[in-house]
Every structure is written in C-alpha cells, then in structure tokens.
Amino acid sequence: MPFSESVATSDADGFKRQEAIWEVFTSECVYFLDQLMVLKEVFLATLINLQMRNCLTDVESWRMFANLSELCLVSFGFLNNLLRVIKNMLEITEGGGPTLLQVLSKAFQESICYCLQKYCLNYSTALLYLDSLKHREDFGSYVKWCERNEQCRRLQLRDLLVAPLQRLTRYPLLLRNIAKRCETEDERRGLQAIADQVDTSICDLEGKVKWLDNYQKVKQLRDALVWLPVWERHKRTFIPENLKHLLKTVTLENLIFHRSLLHEGKLVLTENTKLIDVYLFLFDEFLLITKMKRNKKVYPSHQELDQLLTDGCTFTVLDQPISLDRLQLKNIDQLNAATSGLPHSFIIMHQNRYQQCIGAFILQAASESAKKVWMSKIEGAVTALLKLDSQQPRVKSASLWMESSQI
Known part of the structure; x- marks a missing residue:
C-alpha cells in the first residue's frame, strides 16, 4: 500500500475512533441534562419544596427516586473526565492527563455500575409506590404540574424514571463501538474487558432484581395466605x-x-x-x-x-x-x-x-x-x-x- 494511502487509512480510523468517543460523550450529556437533572430539579426539588411547606409530607422521596442525587454526581464527574480526554485528543490542552482507557476503567469499575445497580434494584419498588399514590388528588396535581414543565419535553415521570436502566444497557454497545476503532491491541482488549464487565454487572443485576421481586412478593403473600385448621x-x-x-x-x-x-x-x-x-x-x-x-x-x-x-x-x-x-x-x-x-x-x-x-x-x-x-x-x-x-x-x-x- 502506498504511503499516502496508508496515512489516509490511519486518519480515517482515527476519525472514526473520535466519532465513537464523541457519541459516548454526547449521549451521556443527553442522559445527564435531559433525564437525570430533570428528575432532580423538576420532580425531586419540587417535592422537597412542597414538603417544606407541609404538603405531601408522607411521600417518601427515596422510595421513588432512590439514589438519584448520587447518579447525577457520578454522571457529571464522568462527563468532566471524558471531556479532558477529548481536549487532549484535539490538542486543546497541553496533554499529560489520563488516557481514555484509564478514565473508562476508573468510571465503570468504581462508580457507574455500582450506583446504577443500586438505583435499578429500587426501580420496581418505585413503580409500585407510584401506583399506590396515583389515586391521591394532591399527588396527582404535583405530578401533572411537574410534567407540564418545558424541561420535561412531554416526557412523563415514568419515562424519566426508567432512563438509568436504559442507559446501563446501552453502555456495552457504546464501549464496543470504540473498541472496534482502537489504534492499539492493548486499548482494544482493555475496552473489551470493560464492556464485558458491564455485561456481567447487568446479568448480576437481573438475578438480583428477580430474587428481590420474588422475595417482596412472597413476603406480601405470606400475610395474605390463610390456612384453615x-x-x-x-x-x-x-x-x-x-x-x-x-x-x-x-x-x-x-x-x-x-x-x-x-x-x-x-x-x-x-x-x-x-x-x-x-x-x-x-x-x-x-x-x-x-x-x-x-x-x-x-x-x-x-x-x-x-x-x-x-x-x-x-x-x-x-x-x-x-x-x-x-x-x-x-x-x-x-x-x-x-x-x-x-x-x-x-x-x-x-x-x-x-x-x-x-x-x-x-x-x-x-x-x-x-x-x-x-x-x-x-x-x-x-x-x-x-x-x-x-x-x-x-x-x-x-x-x-x-x-x-x-x-
């Protein structure tokens, strides 16, 4: 292959790799700004504000939103670190910062999977809790008022609550998309290992959710069963x-x-x-x-x-x-x-x-x-x-x- 063609191919591969990384960054921005922060600033903040005025004081925010604030912090930190990597690639900074592999490895091993698992384990309970409150006029008015906020973009509370589950299942696809376009074999293997780790986390979560759902249902059923003498x-x-x-x-x-x-x-x-x-x-x-x-x-x-x-x-x-x-x-x-x-x-x-x-x-x-x-x-x-x-x-x-x- 002529030298000029080799350079062109290398440049094309590098461009595709940058595109794959940019997709992770932009999709994380949408997830953070349009879903997590809307849940926190529109729904959770409004509920806390109402409770400070002695309204909906019996509504338990954790049962509905779980560790939402923690998810926001983790996603924001991940975006900042990923932005530094992108700036280094575009030579906007002097360099010397963490590599892409280091940022992704640290994020998924230390915080993202753990926090999302915690949230997802509470998800089915949150929906049941939401159903138990939907007949209340005061709670219904609160939800409708929040959903009319332009930041919701016509999405309902249930649509936003499921977003972290959907994001978790999308991570392996995004990571493997970058791995396909890596320049070195070490980086490719490293990214593949992170994607496999997220897959394992999802499988583990499915088992925990199934066990927890069965445990809660059987616990309720125990009190509802009647055994005649x-x-x-x-x-x-x-x-x-x-x-x-x-x-x-x-x-x-x-x-x-x-x-x-x-x-x-x-x-x-x-x-x-x-x-x-x-x-x-x-x-x-x-x-x-x-x-x-x-x-x-x-x-x-x-x-x-x-x-x-x-x-x-x-x-x-x-x-x-x-x-x-x-x-x-x-x-x-x-x-x-x-x-x-x-x-x-x-x-x-x-x-x-x-x-x-x-x-x-x-x-x-x-x-x-x-x-x-x-x-x-x-x-x-x-x-x-x-x-x-x-x-x-x-x-x-x-x-x-x-x-x-x-x-």
Whole structure:
C-alpha cells in the first residue's frame, strides 16, 4: 500500500475512533441534562419544596427516586473526565492527563455500575409506590404540574424514571463501538474487558432484581395466605375444643418463604355443579390452589397480584399443597371440552406416595392460549424439580423439608 494511502487509512480510523468517543460523550450529556437533572430539579426539588411547606409530607422521596442525587454526581464527574480526554485528543490542552482507557476503567469499575445497580434494584419498588399514590388528588396535581414543565419535553415521570436502566444497557454497545476503532491491541482488549464487565454487572443485576421481586412478593403473600385448621377444611374431622391446642399451628413462613414463585393467576375450579374462582400459585416445589376473598371493591379480572395484595385481598388455601413430584397433569381436548361444557380446561391430579389419586381438580382458563401457558409452566416446573431430585435428592432438613416421592 502506498504511503499516502496508508496515512489516509490511519486518519480515517482515527476519525472514526473520535466519532465513537464523541457519541459516548454526547449521549451521556443527553442522559445527564435531559433525564437525570430533570428528575432532580423538576420532580425531586419540587417535592422537597412542597414538603417544606407541609404538603405531601408522607411521600417518601427515596422510595421513588432512590439514589438519584448520587447518579447525577457520578454522571457529571464522568462527563468532566471524558471531556479532558477529548481536549487532549484535539490538542486543546497541553496533554499529560489520563488516557481514555484509564478514565473508562476508573468510571465503570468504581462508580457507574455500582450506583446504577443500586438505583435499578429500587426501580420496581418505585413503580409500585407510584401506583399506590396515583389515586391521591394532591399527588396527582404535583405530578401533572411537574410534567407540564418545558424541561420535561412531554416526557412523563415514568419515562424519566426508567432512563438509568436504559442507559446501563446501552453502555456495552457504546464501549464496543470504540473498541472496534482502537489504534492499539492493548486499548482494544482493555475496552473489551470493560464492556464485558458491564455485561456481567447487568446479568448480576437481573438475578438480583428477580430474587428481590420474588422475595417482596412472597413476603406480601405470606400475610395474605390463610390456612384453615384441619377441622374446618375437613368437616368430618372432629377435634374436641379442649384438644385443639395440641395440634401444631401451621406457619406459612416455613411453607413459602424460601421458595421461588414461578407463576400465578386466576382460574375457575369446577366443584360439583358449581364454578368457583380460584387463584393458583406455582412455586418451584409445589402448587397452591386458593380461594380468593375480595374486599367490597369490584376487581377487574385482569388485575395483577401486586395490586390485589395492596388492596388487602386474602387467599384461603384449598385442601393442601400439591407437591410437584406428586402431580399429574391431564389435558382436556377440545372435543371432550365441548361435550362436557368445559372449554379451555385441564385436570390436575394429586397422588400419594403409592401413586393413588387423592385429589382431582378441573381447572378452566380464560382462553386456550392461557391454558397452554399454565400447562407449559407446570410441566416445566415438574421437569425441573424431578431433574434436581435425580441429581441431589431432598432430605429431611428442619422445617423446610418436604416429603419426596422417592421415599
């Protein structure tokens, strides 16, 4: 390659590298000025100002905005350091400052990922908290007043609250874009390592969010589940009043607290000639069929569990938990469903350790697709548990033990 062409190619590569760095800088400016600072100066500052005047004093700013102020400081510091690098590249300064790799490595290893993880872990809680306040007239007026501010650019509070999550997921793409255009192999490997680190942070965050969401939901559910005494569940069981104290009280904390909630939702149970609304909870080891007790409010059929729990709905456990290694699932095909008048239905059979059926539940979904989802979720959970049992059989361990069909 002629020398002139080589120089031209080198200049083109250098220009593309500068473009990639400039994209990181400009997008960070938009994130900092148009999202983080709008949240802080328009929404958070207004809320604090109102609370100083004894308005909305019961609204907890942390539950809604988490570590927003910390995010602003971190983003501003990152922009300043990145600007110094850009000035050095353009030879506006005398040089001698930190390199691009040093700035990015320090920013992502020491502050950006850590602060964003902290914020993102609170995000789902913030949305629930926001939903719990939206019916209040005073809070609604505050939000509408803030959203009318021209700095919001027609964005709503929810649009701005999600911005840090979106920014975190975009960082690896921006970093790899610079890495492709690096002049040296060391810088390319270094930037690739930082991008991989951010990816790892995102994966770690997804696991934490999933665990935290399950923990919070199960914690709420523990207080909403009702387990009737045996003499109320089975009318033929007679226990004299003076002997009832001898029966151990069921502690639902031991039942569900260390389990993962895989799926839940409303179905209809066919019992004799009656159709009963039930709510099913599929955990990683068993299935709970419960009867929902609503408040006087009228609930839409699509209402989510979080809102039901918030509104004080309770769930009375029918019969007993169905261990997944004792569960048989039977589909009711469309011909039999039409003949019996049970559309979108399937059967759950509960077996004892001797493979005898001790309970059968005909459950009806709202649609054929909803039925398929339920059957798929249950089959997947059963397969996962049986696979886990084959690798590491469950043994008796204090209050968490559940009798296995392997006995």
